[in-house]
Amino acid sequence: MLTVENLSVNYGAIRALNNISCCVNQGEIVALIGANGAGKTTILNTISGIVPSINGKVSFENEDITRMPAHLIVRKGICQVPEGRRVFARMSVQENLEMGGFILTNKQDVANGIERAFTLFPRLAERRKQAARTLSGGEQQMLAMGRALMSNPRLLLLDEPSMGLAPMLVEKIFEIVVEINKTGTTIMLVEQNASMALSIAHRAYVLETGEVVLSGDAKELSENPEVRKAYLGE
Numbered sequence: 001m002l003t004v005e006n007l008s009v010n011y012g013a014i015r016a017l018n019n020i021s022c023c024v025n026q027g028e029i030v031a032l033i034g035a036n037g038a039g040k041t042t043i044l045n046t047i048s049g050i051v052p053s054i055n056g057k058v059s060f061e062n063e064d065i066t067r068m069p070a071h072l073i074v075r076k077g078i079c080q081v082p083e084g085r086r087v088f089a090r091m092s093v094q095e096n097l098e099m100g101g102f103i104l105t106n107k108q109d110v111a112n113g114i115e116r117a118f119t120l121f122p123r124l125a126e127r128r129k130q131a132a133r134t135l136s137g138g139e140q141q142m143l144a145m146g147r148a149l150m151s152n153p154r155l156l157l158l159d160e161p162s163m164g165l166a167p168m169l170v171e172k173i174f175e176i177v178v179e180i181n182k183t184g185t186t187i188m189l190v191e192q193n194a195s196m197a198l199s200i201a202h203r204a205y206v207l208e209t210g211e212v213v214l215s216g217d218a219k220e221l222s223e224n225p226e227v228r229k230a231y232l233g234e
Contacts, residue, residue, distance in 0.1 A: 001026040018210040031197040046138035079153035085144040089133035100150030103230030117146030138169040192206040194231035198222040
């Protein structure tokens with residue numbers, strides 16, 4: 001579904017990604033794990049068209065999207081939930097969701113998308129008129145995910161969904177990620193909580209300083225001594 005080939009990205013004089021290649025098959029959850037600064041978020045931002053690459057290629061469903069503007073990439077079926085949620089603070093929960101459906105031209109599709117978000121995240125339904133800034137961190141994360149799902153993406157890019165959340169909420173968020181995947185949405189997941197990411201992913205890539213150093217079946221990687229020592233705290 002998604003192929004990244006020999007992708008390199010610079011931030012000024014700093015090489016953030018160095019000839020990275022990876023792929024995501026339809027229906028999978030693929031995790032990217034690694035330390036802070038390894039290049040995980042940069043991969044998502046480059047796929048989304050937010051950050052330009054200096055070389056390499058990104059293909060989605062056999063179409064080259066490497067130089068495509070970000071808003072057109074959303075229309076192709078890729079949507080990103082950014083690190084730090086980035087909800088529209090002064091807008092209500094419902095208005096945030098409506099913003100997520102900007103590519104939808106049919107009012108019924110917008111209504112269906114909002115209903116889907118409220119079914120996945122009942123807490124948002126209770127707060128539909130509240131300003132997003134008044135929500136807890138967990139509720140804002142739910143809102144960011146619900147907003148991204150409004151455009152009915154075939155590929156959802158999730159960046160650090162558990163960041164700053166209480167352990168009980170982290171489990172809930174990951175249960176919902178699995179549920180979203182089971183309804184047919186393919187997911188690429190960047191996550192600091194490596195053990196949680198590997199527990200729900202089908203495959204994973206381990207990044208270090210802008211390069212892929214390991215890849216394979218998520219369960220096998222979770223049992224790899226190097227991975228356990230470096231990322232699972234064992």
